[in-house]
Amino acid sequence: MNSRQSPGKRSSGQIGRRVYIGLDYFDASINRVAAWVIGMRNLMKALLIGLLEPGHLLRDAEQKMDFTPRLATFEELKSLPWGPVWDYYCLKKGVPAGLDWHEKIRQYESRVLAVRDGRTPAMTASR
Numbered sequence: 001m002n003s004r005q006s007p008g009k010r011s012s013g014q015i016g017r018r019v020y021i022g023l024d025y026f027d028a029s030i031n032r033v034a035a036w037v038i039g040m041r042n043l044m045k046a047l048l049i050g051l052l053e054p055g056h057l058l059r060d061a062e063q064k065m066d067f068t069p070r071l072a073t074f075e076e077l078k079s080l081p082w083g084p085v086w087d088y089y090c091l092k093k094g095v096p097a098g099l100d101w102h103e104k105i106r107q108y109e110s111r112v113l114a115v116r117d118g119r120t121p122a123m124t125a126s127r
Helices: 032-052 055-063 067-077 083-093 101-116 121-125
Strands: none
Touching (some): 055 067
16 A cells, blocks of 8 residues: 555555464474465465455356356366466576476475574485
């Protein structure tokens, strides 16, 4: 929201400053950093999918009480190719796409966490 907009007059597509998103991707069987990365990436993917969703088509169908195209649109959303858009976003941000990020976590575990736990990097490389 810019300084000229009142809080009640947000333009479409703006979340504003009142929305907070909390994540809980803790899993004691995996590294906390990996759990955090998985959670954040999935949150960002969900937001991307929401932004790519043809909301105007869904709203139009609902306003006209025409539920067949609404259902058809929802079903089509399941197969929309958002993956390439996500990969492009990752490329533009300079972060690994797909599962390539996992190697970065392994390197971090070996370099930082192993030393913190009193192990040498060679000990973690064999895991």
